Amino acid sequence: MSNPLSTDAVRLTSLAHGGGCGCKIAPGVLSELLSSMPSMQGYTNLLVGTDTSDDAAVYQLNEQQALIATTDFFMPIVDDPYDFGRIAATNALSDVYAMGGTPIMALAIVGMPINTMSKTDIGLILKGGADVCQAAGIPVAGGHSIDSVEPIYGLAAMGLVHPKQVRKNASAQAGDVLILGKGLGVGVMSAAFKKNQLSDADYAVMIQSTTQLNKPGIALASLDGVHALTDVTGFGLLGHAWEIARGSELQLMIDFAQLPWLPNVPELAAQGFITGASGRNWQAYGEHIDLCASLTETQRGMLTDPQTSGGLLVSCRPDVADQVVALFHDQGFEYACVIGEAQRGAPGVHVR
Template sequence: MTTTAIRLTQYAHGGGCACKIPPGELEQAVAGLVPATGRGDLLVGLDDGDDAAVVSLRPGLAIVATTDFFTPVVDDPYDWGRIAAANALSDVYAMGGSPLVALNLLAWPRDVLPLELMTEVLRGGLDVATQAQCHVAGGHSIDDPEPKYGMAVTGTADPDRLLRNDAARPGLPLSLTKPLGVGVLNNRHKATGEIFAEAVATMAALNRDAAQAALAAGIRAATDVTGFGLLGHVYKMARASGVTAVLDAAAVPYLAGARAAAADGFVSGGTRRNLDWVRPYTDLSRVDELEALLLADAQTSGGLLLAGEIPGAPVIGELVPRGEHAVVVR
C-alpha cells in the first residue's frame, strides 16, 4: 500500500464536525451536570453552550480552555492536520482569547495506516499552531480502529472583553466571517475523491484576525459556526441571549459548488439532525428544504458569527426582541 493511494476519509464513519453527537442528544446527556465547587471564578461553563470554558485568574486575566477533535474530513493527511488545528484554535478565538499552548489528541489505527501519514497529520497541526504563535507541547495518542485528530488548547483573555453566546442584544446586525458549504463539499469529496481547494483553504484559515477585529469593534457576542451548522449556532446564541435572530437567506455566503453538492444529495446525516433539532424553534416558512439544509450544513472549522459588523464580513441578518421563534429565516 502506498501512502499516495490512501484515502483517509474512507477510514471514518463520518467526516469532520459532522461526526459530532447530535445537539439534542448532547444537551440531554449533560443536563444537570453542573460542577458544585462553590468557587466563583468560572466565568463561562456549560450553561449557554459557549465555545470554551473561561476561568478568571486575576483582574484583567482569564484562562480559556477547550478541546476539539474529529475523524478525517479530507484525504490529504497534512491538510487534515491543518484543518483540525485551526478548528480547535477557533474555540479560543470565538471567546475573544489568544491561544497559548496546545496538546495533540491523536487516535491512529497503527496496524492499518502507515506512521508516515500520522507524521503528516501532526506536521499540519504544528504548522497551523505555529502560525497562531501557539506552542504545541506534546499530547496523547492511542491505538484506535478509526483515525481521529485534534487538540486541547489553553489560551488567555481579558475577562471584561469576552465574546459570549449570551451577550447578543436587539438592534445589532449579524455578520458571518467565512462562507458556508464545507459540509456538503466534504461529503462529495468523501464519496467521489473530488478535491475542493477553496474549501480546504477556508477550513485551514485561522479565525484570529476576525476575532481581533471583533474586539476592536467593541463586539461582545460571538460564536464559531461548526458542527451544528449556522442554524444551530445562531439558535444557541438567540436562546442564551433571549432574542430572535432574523436571517436573510439571500445574504448568506456559500463556497462555489456547495449549492450543487446539496442539490445532488451530498448532505450528511449530521446536517439533517441539525435541522431536525432547530426546526421547532425556527420559522422556515419562506425557504425551501434545500435552503434549510444548506443553512443547517454541518461546518468544520467555520467562521465566526458576530453580533456586530467588521470589515470584510457580510451582514446576514439582525437581532430583534424575542418573538414567537428564536430564529426566523426570510
C-alpha cells in the same frame, strides 16, 4: 475530480464512519447527556462554563487575565493527512478566537489505527497540526495518543483574554447586526468529495477556508460594539444562531439571500450532497426555527449543514458593522458580510 490520496493506499475518510464536525453528537442527544451535569454555580472565577453551550470555558486568573480552555477533535474530512491535521488544528483553535482570546499553547489529541495507517501518514497529520499552531504563534507542548480503530486528531487549546473582553455567545442585544466571517457549505463539499464529485478548484477552496485561522476574533473582542461571538461548526448556521438566540433571549432574523456560499455549494446540494448530520441537526432544533415558506428542503439542508472549521458569527451594534466587515476583509476573509439582525421577541431563529 479532486481526491488527493495519502502515501498509503487507504483513503483516510474510508477509515472513519464520519468526518470533521459532522462527527459531533447530535445537539438534541448532547443536551440530554449533559442534563445531569452539576451546576457551575459556586465557582466564582468561572466566567463561562457549560450553561450556554459556549465555545470554550473561561476562568478568571486575576483582574487582567482570564484563561480560555477548550478541546476539539474529530475524524478525517479529507484524505490528505497533512491537510487533515491542519483542518483539525484550525478548528480547535477557533474556539479560543471565538471567545475573543489569544491562543498560548496546545496539546495534541491523537488516536490512530496503528496497524492500518503508515507512520509516515500519522507523522504528516501531526506536522499539519503543528504547522497551524506555529502560524498561530503557539507550541504544541505535549499531548496524548492511543491506538484506536478510527483516526482521530485534534487539540486541547488554551488562551488568554482580558476578563472584560470575553465575548460570550449569549450576550447579543436587540438591534444588533449579524455578521458571518466565512462562506458556508463545507459539509456539502465534503459529501461531494467522498463521492469523488468535488472539482480540484472547489477542493482547494474548501481547504483554504477550513485552514484559515479565525484571528479576527482577537480584534473584535476589543470593540465595544461587538456584543456576542461564536463560531459556526458542527451544528450548522441555524444551530449556532439558535444558541445565540436562546442564550440572549432574542429573535434572530436571517436573510437567506444574503448568506455567503462557497463556490458551487447550492448546485452540489441540489445534486443531493447533503450530509446525514444536517438532518440530525434539524431534528434537534427545528422546532425553534421559522423558515420562509419559499425555502426548499434542500435549502433547509444547507442551513443546517455542519461546518468544519467554520466562520465567526458576530452580533454587533449597527454603527460598527462596517468596521467589523472591513476588519474581516483586511485579514483575508473575503466572504464576510451582514446576514441579519437580532430583535426583541421569544427566542428563536427566523429565516426570510
